[in-house]
Amino acid sequence: MDAILADPGVRIVVCCGSGGVGKTTTAAALALRAAEVHRRRTVVLTIDPARRLAQALGLSELDNTPRQVKGTSAELSAMMLDMKRTFDEVVLAHTDPAKAEEIFANPFYQAMSSTFSGTQEYMAMEKLGQLYAAGGWDLIVVDTPPSRSALDFLDAPQRLSRFLDGRMLRVLLAPARAGGRSVFNLMTASFGVFARAVQRIIGNQLISDLSGFVAALDSTFGGFRQRAEQTYRILQADETAFLVVAAPEPDAIREAGYFAGRLAAERMPLHGLLLNRVHQVAATELTEPASLAAAQSLAAGGEHPVTVDALKVHALLARQVARETEVAARFTVEHPSVPVAEVAAQPADVHDIDGLREIGVSLSARAS
Numbered sequence: 001m002d003a004i005l006a007d008p009g010v011r012i013v014v015c016c017g018s019g020g021v022g023k024t025t026t027a028a029a030l031a032l033r034a035a036e037v038h039r040r041r042t043v044v045l046t047i048d049p050a051r052r053l054a055q056a057l058g059l060s061e062l063d064n065t066p067r068q069v070k071g072t073s074a075e076l077s078a079m080m081l082d083m084k085r086t087f088d089e090v091v092l093a094h095t096d097p098a099k100a101e102e103i104f105a106n107p108f109y110q111a112m113s114s115t116f117s118g119t120q121e122y123m124a125m126e127k128l129g130q131l132y133a134a135g136g137w138d139l140i141v142v143d144t145p146p147s148r149s150a151l152d153f154l155d156a157p158q159r160l161s162r163f164l165d166g167r168m169l170r171v172l173l174a175p176a177r178a179g180g181r182s183v184f185n186l187m188t189a190s191f192g193v194f195a196r197a198v199q200r201i202i203g204n205q206l207i208s209d210l211s212g213f214v215a216a217l218d219s220t221f222g223g224f225r226q227r228a229e230q231t232y233r234i235l236q237a238d239e240t241a242f243l244v245v246a247a248p249e250p251d252a253i254r255e256a257g258y259f260a261g262r263l264a265a266e267r268m269p270l271h272g273l274l275l276n277r278v279h280q281v282a283a284t285e286l287t288e289p290a291s292l293a294a295a296q297s298l299a300a301g302g303e304h305p306v307t308v309d310a311l312k313v314h315a316l317l318a319r320q321v322a323r324e325t326e327v328a329a330r331f332t333v334e335h336p337s338v339p340v341a342e343v344a345a346q347p348a349d350v351h352d353i354d355g356l357r358e359i360g361v362s363l364s365a366r367a368s
């Protein structure tokens with residue numbers, strides 16, 4: 001991990017993986033280490049930090065711009081994605097203020113900008129594109145949304161394109177251009193039938209809201225898609241390093257394998273598997289059976305009760321470590337060329353700068 005964080009050619013690190021595996025935590029820890037140890041001007045874009053972690057990073061002001069993190073003297077900024085506000089910024093950047101106002105006021109925009117499935121993924125990419133374009137950072141570390149599907153982040157640009165290019169949208173566009181030209185004339189006729197049916201059900205106002213929204217959005221079509229595709233290409237470039245984060249558990253490892261395959265298919269540069277919450281034993285030579293046997297014989301003599309307990313705990317831990325090693329190997333067998341770094345399971349949740357620092361140390365100490 002240190003080699004990646006120190007490499008001046010690496011400008012973007014993306015932490016992806018299924019939900020709950022530690023993407024947000026490791027993204028913050030990697031960013032902190034890049035800033036403190038490798039002296040790189042770093043910004044971390046978090047999506048959904050736990051409340052206490054957000055506080056520790058100084059993310060109480062939700063103004064959608066990076067702020068210097070207070071608990072460190074290194075150049076580390078953090079921000080939390082505000083999906084709605086990012087969408088607003090996109091609209092403002094691509095239309096004139098009057099058009100923008102019209103879009104903001106539209107109930108369809110309001111619904112889509114806060115709940116449209118895929119919006120969070122797309123806006124994370126949009127924000128990444130903005131940070132990248134703004135310059136001023138040596139390294140941008142990106143957390144990814146807690147999607148049900150671990151692949152949504154990659155799908156975002158195509159999905160948005162599909163939505164904006166969709167037949168449905170084009171059909172709906174027709175009435176706003178009534179009296180307009182060519183292609184739309186045919187559709188206008190069928191839309192008339194469709195619109196009358198819908199009007200009966202949902203009412204007039206809604207229809208004019210929708211066609212107004214779509215007409216306004218139409219003027220920004222090129223902008224939206226172009227930027228999504230631009231960011232997509234940045235993600236494919238050599239300066240980007242994808243890390244798949246996983247816990248050493250069957251479900252997470254299976255998803256990690258799938259993700260690695262998908263990244264390869266998209267020609268996205270996968271630089272490593274970050275195995276998070278890995279357990280360790282202090283005495284590696286002492287096997288589980290040997291530990292249990294020793295505990296048994298000591299207990300039989302009625303001596304050293306504390307040692308007996310310690311041996312039993314060691315045996316449990318040794319079994320866990322063996323199971324985790326076996327599960328992690330499933331990934332390595334399928335993707336032998338992907339390096340693996342491990343992060344030790346911490347005794348408690350990670351919610352402050354010191355905790356993040358510990359994760360960073362763990363990351364660089366235990367490479368395999």
Ligand SMILES: Nc1ncnc2c1ncn2[C@@H]1O[C@H](COP(=O)(O)OP(=O)(O)O)[C@@H](O)[C@H]1O
Pocket residue numbers: 018019020021022023024025026049050146276277278343344345346347348349350351359
């Ligand atoms: N190595 C670790 N040791 C102990 N707790 C961890 C570790 N990594 C993450 N956690 C905890 O697990 C929870 C989920 O982590 P988070 O980073 O929010 O996951 P994700 O972003 O993938 O959903 C958080 O409470 C976090 O503090």
Ligand SMILES: [Mg+2]
Pocket residue numbers: 023024025047048049143144145146
């Ligand atoms: Mg998260």
